[in-house]
Amino acid sequence: MSKVNGMYYLRKNVTSGFPRLLWVLIIGSLFSLGVVLVILLWRKYVDSPTRMTVASEMSILQVPYPGITICHPQSVMDYKAEKLVDKLKFPLGATRASVLENLPALGYFNEHQWTFPRQQNVKMIDALLAMNNLSIVNAIDELGTICRDFILVCYWAGRKFPCFDKHEFFSWIDSTSHYGACCSFNYHPSVQETITPFAVNTFGVHGGLSVIGTGYPQASDGKSGALYSEGFMLMIHHPHDFAVESAPLTLLKLGTETFISVSPTDSRCSSQVLVLPQSQRSCIIGNDFPVPIENYRQPACTLECLRNEVHRKCGCHPYHLPRQSQIPENIKPIRGCTVFDSLCLIDNFYMLKRLKCQCLPACSDVTYKTSSVVTDFSAHKYSMNTF
Numbered sequence: 001m002s003k004v005n006g007m008y009y010l011r012k013n014v015t016s017g018f019p020r021l022l023w024v025l026i027i028g029s030l031f032s033l034g035v036v037l038v039i040l041l042w043r044k045y046v047d048s049p050t051r052m053t054v055a056s057e058m059s060i061l062q063v064p065y066p067g068i069t070i071c072h073p074q075s076v077m078d079y080k081a082e083k084l085v086d087k088l089k090f091p092l093g094a095t096r097a098s099v100l101e102n103l104p105a106l107g108y109f110n111e112h113q114w115t116f117p118r119q120q121n122v123k124m125i126d127a128l129l130a131m132n133n134l135s136i137v138n139a140i141d142e143l144g145t146i147c148r149d150f151i152l153v154c155y156w157a158g159r160k161f162p163c164f165d166k167h168e169f170f171s172w173i174d175s176t177s178h179y180g181a182c183c184s185f186n187y188h189p190s191v192q193e194t195i196t197p198f199a200v201n202t203f204g205v206h207g208g209l210s211v212i213g214t215g216y217p218q219a220s221d222g223k224s225g226a227l228y229s230e231g232f233m234l235m236i237h238h239p240h241d242f243a244v245e246s247a248p249l250t251l252l253k254l255g256t257e258t259f260i261s262v263s264p265t266d267s268r269c270s271s272q273v274l275v276l277p278q279s280q281r282s283c284i285i286g287n288d289f290p291v292p293i294e295n296y297r298q299p300a301c302t303l304e305c306l307r308n309e310v311h312r313k314c315g316c317h318p319y320h321l322p323r324q325s326q327i328p329e330n331i332k333p334i335r336g337c338t339v340f341d342s343l344c345l346i347d348n349f350y351m352l353k354r355l356k357c358q359c360l361p362a363c364s365d366v367t368y369k370t371s372s373v374v375t376d377f378s379a380h381k382y383s384m385n386t387f
Contacts, residue, residue: 060208063264063366064197068209069175069235069243070252071182072145075107079217080143091127099128106139108342109318110180116346125339136319136339140181147172147183150232155210157202163211169198176320177243179233185209186239189322197239205259215254230254236262236368241299242322248370257377262368269363283363298361305357313351314344 081103085096102121129139147164151172154163163172175184186198202208215230231254235247252258273281278288284301286293307321316337317323323333337345345352 060203060262060264061200063199063266064239065169065186065200066236066262066264066368067187067239067241067243068185069177069182069187069237069247070151070184070213071177071179071233071235072150073179073231073233074145075111075140075180076104076143077145084142088128088132091124091131094124094128098124103143105339105342106136106143107180108339109136109337109345110178110320117343119340119343122340122343129339136336140319141174144181146181147174150213150215151183151211152214153212157207158210175243176322177235178245178320180320182243184243188239189242213252234258234260236260236370237299238297238366238368240295241297242303244299244302246299246302248368250370250372253374255377257375259373259375261371261373263371265367265369267361267365267367274363278360281363282360284360285363296362298359298365301359302357305359306352306355309352309355310345313348314341316341316344318342318345 078100081100085099085103088099090096090099098121102125105117105122105125108117108122128134129136134142151163154161154170154172156170161167161170165171169186172183172185173187175182175187188197200208213232215232232252234250234252235243236250237243237247241247250258250260269281269283273283274285278284284296284298286296289296303322304324307317307324310316310318310321311334314337315334317334318337318341
């Protein structure tokens with residue numbers, strides 16, 4: 001009988017009296033501990049059974065071509081404000097100088113403010129917009145950087161194409177993000193639609209999308225910005241996704257040529273995982289909803305969570321967040337935010353940044369990572385007017 005497990009010490013003529021009782025207690029305790037460990041391991045397996053999730057690095061040819069969103073970091077451009085105020089009627093007490101000084105308040109929706117704005121100045125901008133029959137979206141279009149301001153020439157696989165032709169896939173469109181007004185390519189935000197994602201049969205430096213843009217005349221212009229920069233911010237995301245803050249970000253500097261490599265990852269779960277309850281598999285499929293949906297997207301869930309929290313805190317809908325595509329008839333649509341309402345967003349800026357949304361990933365999903373190489377643009381000393 002082995003001495004390793006202690007049973008040897010229970011034999012006659014080996015131990016007796018108190019030592020024998022002590023060994024009985026030790027062996028009994030160890031046996032009980034072993035039983036407890038087996039029960040705990042079984043419960044852990046029941047709660048979180050072994051599942052297989054495969055995440056594979058894929059070629060861009062095998063997955064949907066990503067959506068591309070480019071944003072200028074500044075919401076209100078000085079040179080545009082100078083032109084706009086000459087066409088506006090001013091409310092009582094407002095002057096040209098005071099209007100120019102306070103128009104950057106339109107950037108309060110999506111920018112951190114180091115000092116709290118004065119309420120009377122924000123109300124004055126609201127009165128200015130109302131008097132001139134301008135919505136916030138109209139004002140941002142007039143004062144911000146839109147697609148046609150900076151995108152000059154577009155190529156696909158070495159062939160030039162119209163940048164703003166209304167093509168289903170090959171077209172840049174005005175969009176928004178958490179940075180404000182932006183410009184997007186291959187962006188189809190409504191996951192309710194059955195749009196077949198755009199797939200490509202070419203890749204590489206000479207096989208993908210190439211764009212020539214300009215930073216002028218908006219360079220070094222504008223006092224309201226998420227980032228004081230003369231360049232742009234580029235985000236890569238799924239073509240059905242709104243460009244949320246978790247999207248891979250690349251900064252585009254003026255006078256340079258930036259090559260961006262996209263590495264897709266295709267994540268899928270085994271059929272054994274899909275039949276498990278949602279609490280065990282820790283991912284979402286369309287049938288998990290009371291009314292099954294065809295395309296569940298985690299960024300769409302995060303967007304809805306953020307949108308609902310803004311509605312709850314501020315009682316309005318900010319211009320830069322997409323509205324819910326389908327609103328039940330018994331629910332009154334929420335009003336759009338005024339510039340004065342942006343003070344509520346400033347109050348809750350950090351709370352919204354730290355918002356924890358219960359949005360599990362999709363069980364079948366494609367995500368994108370990026371890497372970039374920056375070189376000096378060889379033609380930056382030449383005029384682009386010939387394009």
